[in-house]
Each structure stands twice: as C-alpha cells, then as structure tokens.
Amino acid sequence: MLAMNYRGPFRVRVDHKPYPEIQHPSDAIVRVTRSCICGSDLHLYHGLVPDTRVGTTFGHEFIGIVEEVGADVQNLKVGDHVLVPFNIACGSCPFCLQELYGNCHESNPEATAVGGIFGYSHTAGGYDGGQAEYVRVPYADVGPMVIPADLHPDDAVLLTDVVPTGYQAAEMAGIKPGDTVVVFGAGPVGIMAAKCAWLFGAGRVIVIDHLEYRLDFVRTYAQCEAYNFRSMNDPVLFLKKTTDYFGADVCIDAVGSDAAGSALQTITGRKLMLQAGSATALHWAINSVKKGGIVSIVGVYGPTDNLIPIGNVVNKGITIRANQASVKRLLPKLIEHVRAGRIDPKAIITHRVPLEEVSDAYHIFSAKLDNCIKPILIPPSARV
Numbered sequence: 081m082l083a084m085n086y087r088g089p090f091r092v093r094v095d096h097k098p099y100p101e102i103q104h105p106s107d108a109i110v111r112v113t114r115s116c117i118c119g120s121d122l123h124l125y126h127g128l129v130p131d132t133r134v135g136t137t138f139g140h141e142f143i144g145i146v147e148e149v150g151a152d153v154q155n156l157k158v159g160d161h162v163l164v165p166f167n168i169a170c171g172s173c174p175f176c177l178q179e180l181y182g183n184c185h186e187s188n189p190e191a192t193a194v195g196g197i198f199g200y201s202h203t204a205g206g207y208d209g210g211q212a213e214y215v216r217v218p219y220a221d222v223g224p225m226v227i228p229a230d231l232h233p234d235d236a237v238l239l240t241d242v243v244p245t246g247y248q249a250a251e252m253a254g255i256k257p258g259d260t261v262v263v264f265g266a267g268p269v270g271i272m273a274a275k276c277a278w279l280f281g282a283g284r285v286i287v288i289d290h291l292e293y294r295l296d297f298v299r300t301y302a303q304c305e306a307y308n309f310r311s312m313n314d315p316v317l318f319l320k321k322t323t324d325y326f327g328a329d330v331c332i333d334a335v336g337s338d339a340a341g342s343a344l345q346t347i348t349g350r351k352l353m354l355q356a357g358s359a360t361a362l363h364w365a366i367n368s369v370k371k372g373g374i375v376s377i378v379g380v381y382g383p384t385d386n387l388i389p390i391g392n393v394v395n396k397g398i399t400i401r402a403n404q405a406s407v408k409r410l411l412p413k414l415i416e417h418v419r420a421g422r423i424d425p426k427a428i429i430t431h432r433v434p435l436e437e438v439s440d441a442y443h444i445f446s447a448k449l450d451n452c453i454k455p456i457l458i459p460p461s462a463r464v
C-alpha cells in the first residue's frame with residue numbers, strides 16, 4: 081500500500097509499505113478516506129520529538145472505511161465509515177475510566193505521561209498512522225465512531241483532533257462570562273480555540289500570531305481581534321495595556337514547541353535542542369495572564385525540560401491546565417455544535433492533496449506557503 085514514510089528531519093516521502101494486519105482480536109483495519117497533516121506532525125517533521133524513527137508513518141487525524149475486524153470487535157462492522165480519535169485508548173484502565181483518553185495507561189505502557197497516539201513516534205507508542213491507504217486501529221470498540229449520515233466527511237476528519245483540541249483548550253481555561261481570552265497561535269487549533277471561547281461566554285477574544293493571512297482568517301472565522309506580534313515591541317506589554325494593566329483572564333497556548341518570536345528560545349529550543357522546543361508562546365501566556373488567572377496549554381512540548389518563568393507562575397498564583405485532548409469524551413457535544421452550525425470545521429481546509437504528494441503537502445504546511453491553514457490528504461481509492 082502507499083504510505084507516508086519519514087526519512088529524517090524535513091524529509092518525508094510516499095512509499096510502498098506492507099498492508100497492515102490484525103495483530104490482536106480487538107484490532108480493526110481501516111481503509112483511509114481522508115487524513116490531515118497537523119501542527120503536531122510538524123514537531124515530528126522538524127525533528128523535535130525524541131525517538132521518531134525513520135520508516136514510520138505519521139498521521140493521527142483520519143477517517144476511513146472498516147475493511148477487517150478482529151474476532152473480539154463488536155461495535156464495528158466491515159463497511160462502516162468511521163472517524164478515529166487521535167488518542168489510542170483501551171477504555172478500561174483507571175485513566176480511561178476517568179475519560180482521560182489521552183492518558184491511557186495500556187496503549188503506551190513504556191511511558192508514564194502520554195497514552196498511545198497514531199503515527200506519533202515511539203514516545204507515543206510507536207503506532208503507524210493514517211497518512212496511508214490503510215491503518216491498523218487497536219481497541220477498535222473504544223475509539224472509532226461510525227460517522228453519522230448527516231455529518232460531512234470533511235467535518236468528521238476535523239473532529240478527530242482539531243475541533244476537540246480547540247474546544248478543550250477553551251474548556252480547560254475555565255472561561256467565565258465576560259472573560260478576556262488571549263489565544264496564542266492562529267493555526268487550526270488556535271482558530272478553533274478562539275471560536276470555542278465564545279461558546280463558554282467569553283466577552284473578548286484576542287488572537288496573537290505573526291502570519292497575516294492566518295490573522296485575517298481568524299478575525300472573520302472566529303469574529304475576534306487578531307494582532308501580529310511582529311508589529312509590537314513586546315506582546316506582553318501590549319496585552320497588559322489593552323486589559324487596563326490587569327492582564328487577560330485566561331491565556332491559551334496553541335503554539336507549542338515550534339514557537340517563533342524569541343531568539344533565545346529559538347536557538348536553545350529549535351536549533352541546539354538544549355530544551356524541548358521553543359517555549360516562547362507559553363512564556364508570553366504566563367506573563368500576560370492576570371494574577372490568579374488560568375493558562376491553558378494544548379501546544380505540544382517534548383518530554384524534557386523547558387525554559388519557562390515558573391517564578392511568575394508562583395508569584396501571580398496562576399493555575400496551569402494542560403493535556404492532550406480527550407477526543408472521545410468531547411465528540412457527542414461537538415457533533416451537536418457542528419449540527420447546530422455553531423462550529424463549521426471544514427471551513428478551515430485550504431488544501432486537498434493526493435496522498436502521493438505528501439512531501440509537497442508537508443513542505444507547504446511547514447513553510448506556511450500558499451496561505452495554507454489545513455491540508456488534507458486524499459488516498460487514490462477515495463478519489464474515484
């Protein structure tokens with residue numbers, strides 16, 4: 081089958097790989113109909129995630145048709161069109177029982193932090209992902225959901241990660257009616273976080289990025305204010321001034337380890353790798369939230385140390401909340417938001433690329449060319 085193949089930092093290509101097989105009676109094999117490239121894949125692509133092995137296939141955002149099921153699978157049948165949450169979750173460990181599906185203890189038993197994630201290096205379990213024609217889906221009775229007939233497949237594929245992650249960013253931020261919410265990052269996740277902030281009653285939503293085309297998009301899509309940090313001397317001072325010097329009630333980090341904006345962080349985090357990526361957006365979030373405020377982090381960082389102003393966290397009495405999104409927990413309510421028209425996920429898709437051109441798609445998305453916001457990959461069988 082055709083599959084994306086990681087060859088090393090900034091080098092991916094499409095190759096022929098063996099068709100995946102059922103390895104456990106609770107597995108299913110899914111024929112992919114759409115997959116996305118995510119900002120999280122860029123951390124892998126840029127070589128920032130430890131134990132990203134050459135030869136692996138990325139892709140944790142995908143939907144597809146069930147081709148084969150293991151002997152124990154009861155909830156799926158061959159031919160079902162399913163959306164598959166990016167978290168691989170067993171459904172029965174103590175963490176899954178608390179609906180912390182991103183922290184499953186069984187799907188990534190070598191780790192004590194994150195659970196299994198499709199196509200996200202051996203630090204997240206070493207599972208191959210869905211930027212391929214076929215993918216093996218473990219615990220098939222737990223994660224996958226049959227796509228309701230009235231849900232567009234383009235909306236469905238964005239419900240596997242981007243929409244739940246943006247929503248959970250706003251949820252973890254504990255937004256109260258009238259709150260001022262600052263979102264760092266106007267990528268797909270930040271755009272959704274800004275959109276969802278209003279659903280929690282925000283009174284003012286401000287997005288910070290440095291890509292004008294994304295700032296333009298989010299202003300319209302999420303009806304918010306949006307500012308370019310390159311046009312200000314100090315984004316923290318700007319945010320303090322615009323909040324009567326109190327600071328924002330909540331700040332959301334939707335950037336993670338690839339952040340730009342600080343030479344020190346970029347050199348130590350992204351070039352020399354003396355820390356787990358650049359923590360610039362998180363730094364700004366901590367320094368621009370008000371005393372007693374909440375910083376919600378969905379931006380992804382590597383599993384070692386980062387330079388963050390922990391003294392300010394203590395002295396300001398900040399609450400930090402963070403996690404991988406718990407997709408399965410959020411799906412029922414998010415599907416209702418999509419049905420009601422409160423969220424239009426597919427509006428963020430800018431590029432539809434044949435799977436065979438995966439290398440170009442990574443380059444365009446990584447270099448932010450051609451006004452790219454969200455690229456989706458379409459395998460040959462889904463194009464007929």
Ligand SMILES: NC(=O)c1ccc[n+]([C@@H]2O[C@H](COP(=O)([O-])OP(=O)(O)OC[C@H]3O[C@@H](n4cnc5c(N)ncnc54)[C@H](O)[C@@H]3O)[C@@H](O)[C@H]2O)c1
Pocket residue numbers: 118119120121122123241242245264265266267268269270288289290291294309334335336337338339340341360361377378379380381403404405453
């Ligand atoms: N926690 C989760 O469950 C989860 C799920 C999906 C994605 N993520 C993470 O969310 C983050 C965003 O994902 P995405 O797909 O939107 O990525 P993306 O790369 O498309 O967007 C990131 C945006 O941040 C902007 N940016 C860079 N430096 C900045 C700074 N200092 N301040 C403000 N903006 C800055 C970039 O210009 C870009 O527009 C990534 O770290 C990704 O790994 C987390």
Ligand SMILES: [Zn+2]
Pocket residue numbers: 118119120121140141166241242
């Ligand atoms: Zn993702």
Ligand SMILES: [Zn+2]
Pocket residue numbers: 169170171172173174175176177183184185186187
């Ligand atoms: Zn579990």
